[in-house]
Amino acid sequence: MSDVLHRVRMTVNARAATIAVEARRTLAEALREDLGLTGTHLGCEHGVCGACTVLMDGAPVRACLVLAVQAEGAAIRTVEGLAAPDGTLHPLQQAFADHHALQCGYCTPGFLMLAMAMLEENPAMEEAEMVERLSSNLCRCTGYAGILAAVRSVMRR
Amino acid sequence: MKAPPFEWHRPATLAEAVASLAAVAPQDGRVLAGGQSLLPAMALRVARPPHLVDINGIAELGELRVEDNALRIGALVRHAAFHRPVAHGPLGALMAGVVRHIAHWPIRTRGSFGGSLCHADPASEWPLVAVVLGATMQAVSLRGDRLIDGPAFLRGPLETALAPDEILRAVTLPLLPADAHWGFEEVARRAGDFAQAMALVVLRMDAIGRVAEARIGIGGVEAVPRRLAAVEALVNGRLPSATLVEEAGRAAAAACDPMEDAPYRRALVRAVVSRALASAAMPQALAA
Structure with a gap:
């Protein structure tokens, strides 16, 4: 049967999570609907906008283009995992605020996770490389200069 | 947007995948590789395969190695693997240059070399590389393995020489000489x-x-x-x-x-x- 439920065990922001989903459920839907983590936003739902970007075993992925069943055993990180437990913003989040890197904020969780992956891969990334990586996601408030400035400021620390 | 319901098959080995695809191919079952073209097509309901054979759990398909003066690329090697040269000399540099034109980084971490060839979009980069460099495709089914060369593999837009029950196993690219x-x-x-x-x-x-x-x-x-x-x-x-x-x-x-x-x-x-x-x-x- 094609509507059979599959059990998926993964860690989300370092906590174990088990859900039961149809095969067609995307990872983004599972995070939002099954786990209540609505910080991961869905924009286009076909891989163009990057609003749903999360880290899967350390790599940035479009959570709308990964099936939840494919996350079995994976370590997922979402925007909810960035700030400290006491609410202190991650330096990257603080930089977004300081550099006016968001207006409406819809694309922000995706950009934050994209930028986290950049920082973890190479904390001394060249500017041209930063631009190429950040071109992955769309911001329709046209805040790219602020987003680049925020990421650059964290890179320089 | 939501894909239509489908039955998901998750073989652990290539042999299981071949058997699984043989069973569902007559009902339009398809292989799911990186999913960066198939899953959006399903979300848009342009594609409605009732069965998906998900090959992401098959370790052999992710192998990348140089042997016999050629680069052997397992069908599921992700685009992002080519960000850094994977072979000495011009071939590794060429592929590191070309990969930067393929979609975006978070797509390249999932999308695969073999999936791109099997999707056969006329506007995608790896098929051009395969044709110019003289790639050989290795396909496998219950009938055994067979080799197909680049131009014969690509039949038309979104059309390849693969039979419905065949899985692309690996692609071989001859290394380029150092003076190329x-x-x-x-x-x-x-x-x-x-x-x-x-x-x-x-x-x-x-x-x-x-x-x-x-x-x-x-x-x-x-x-x-x-x-x-x-x-x-x-x-x-x-x-x-x-x-x-x-x-x-x-x-x-x-x-x-x-x-x-x-x-x-x-x-x-x-x-x-x-x-x-x-x-x-x-x-x-x-x-x-």
């Missing part, structure tokens, strides 16, 4: 978009700097990527020059048969072939 030079040029409307036109040029020069062997291919314009024999013949035996670069671009524009927007696409072909040839010939020009 390459140039790749693409025009796309935005960073990461599909190519409106692209050209890949690989040159070897003789002792006095003439082109001894040119391979010149275009993609994104016709139904499948293709080497342009007439342009290669024009370039072979000549010394690279601004005149030659211009002539080659014009010859390529005349030789191609665009699927749409013919005058515009011909103008793009002229530009990308000229630029790719100039880029490939540059080291010799600077050394002279």
Whole structure:
């Protein structure tokens, strides 16, 4: 049967999570609907906008283009995992605020996770490389200069 | 948006995958590789496969190695694996250059080399690389393995020589000799978009700097990527020059048969072939 439920065990922001989903459920839907983590936003739902970007075993992925069943055993990180437990913003989040890197904020969780992956891969990334990586996601408030400035400021620390 | 319901099969080995696909192929069952084209097509309900055979759990398909003077790329090697050169010499550098034109980083971490070839979008980069560099595809089914060369594999837009029950196992690319030079040029409307036109040029020069062997291919314009024999013949035996670069671009524009927007696409072909040839010939020009 094609509507059979599959059990998926993964860690989300370092906590174990088990859900039961149809095969067609995307990872983004599972995070939002099954786990209540609505910080991961869905924009286009076909891989163009990057609003749903999360880290899967350390790599940035479009959570709308990964099936939840494919996350079995994976370590997922979402925007909810960035700030400290006491609410202190991650330096990257603080930089977004300081550099006016968001207006409406819809694309922000995706950009934050994209930028986290950049920082973890190479904390001394060249500017041209930063631009190429950040071109992955769309911001329709046209805040790219602020987003680049925020990421650059964290890179320089 | 939500994909239509489907039954999900998750084989752990290639043998299980082949058996699984053989069972569901008659009902339009499909292979799910990186999913960066198939899953959006399903979300948009352009594709409605009732069964997916998910090959992401098969370790063998993710292997990448150099053997017998060739690069053997498991079908599920992700695009992002090519960000850094995967082989010494020009081939690794060529692929690291080309991969930057494929979609965006978070797509490249999932999308796969073999999936791109099997999807056979005329505007995607790896099929052009496969045709110009003389790739061999290894397909497997319950009937056994068979080898298919690049041009025979690509039949048309979104159409390959694979039978419904066959899985692409690996792709073999011959290593380029150390003295090979390459140039790749693409025009796309935005960073990461599909190519409106692209050209890949690989040159070897003789002792006095003439082109001894040119391979010149275009993609994104016709139904499948293709080497342009007439342009290669024009370039072979000549010394690279601004005149030659211009002539080659014009010859390529005349030789191609665009699927749409013919005058515009011909103008793009002229530009990308000229630029790719100039880029490939540059080291010799600077050394002279």
